[in-house]
Amino acid sequence: MMTAERSFFFAGLALLALLAGCAPQGQMMTPDSDATRRWQTFVERSSRPAEYDVLSGSLRFGPVDDTRRVTYTLWSGQRSDSLSDEGHEPAGMEAAENGMTGDDRVIRLEINAGVGANVAKGLFENGRVLLVLPRDEKAYVGMESAENLRRLLGLPLPMRMTRLNDLLAGRYLSALDGPAPERYLTGSDGNIIYCYRSGDRQYELELNAEALPVRWSDAGRWTLDMAYDENALPRRLDGHMEADGKQLRMVLLVKSRASSDELTEGNLELNVPAAFAVYSLDY
DSSP: OHHHHHHHHHHHHHHHHHHTTTTTTSEEOOTTSHHHHHHHHHHHHHTSOOOOOEEEEEEEEEETTSOEEEEEEEEEEEOSOOOOSSSBOOSOSOTTTTTOOOOOEEEEEEEEOSSSOEEEEEEEETTEEEEEETTTTEEEEEEOOHHHHHHHHSSOOSSOHHHHHHHHTTOHHHHTTOOOOOEEEEOTTSOEEEEEEETTEEEEEEEOTTSOEEEEEETTSOEEEEEEOTTSOEEEEEEEEEETTEEEEEEEEEEEEEOOTTOOGGGGOOOBOTTSEEEESOO
């Protein structure tokens, strides 16, 4: 009986060590360490003024044995009025009532399948999402929660759209919600893995010699590998996770970047034709 109890005890210790990630083995951050200097370089790089370009590329997502490929165009900007005079009202304008933060950025997304076949138009604003499906003559509106996005896409996203937009623009610190590392490990390749917590969740962020993030892990959820173009901006995000016993995959490629200087306020609007049925995601 004592042997069984001892076995359960050591099994419990092993489980706790696994859940804690690199924290037990990692070194504490100290002011004069190479890890601290690299982290400061990362913070400075992430804090530079960002240019939110118009991005085009491809997205593959879904169970690893049944991924779907689409192409996308993504852009963002700021505007003061998010109401439309035609059809239904787009998402937004309810941030204060729903307890969301006052980020006044608007993000527009166009998704195509095949040659020029538009399958979805999305608008993300004030913590809300509007998705219009032209083929089905339907629209969905509600909070930009992980559960709502999962219902729309069939899988949860690694992060909210504003943070993904920041990540693709090189604002890594903002995209990851201002992490403060507690410990670190140095890999054989010279990369440094930083461990930090947010709430009750454990994260890891791996920086290469140029202080660029090459891997981000949300323990028990997404692991995201990142590759960069000649301007040190993300060109490939390769994510995987397990949910409900299934291995899920998401690969986002940025194939082109264009200046958003020519965008007007109208480019950020998304009208829902009056004939379309509109469904709430929040009920």
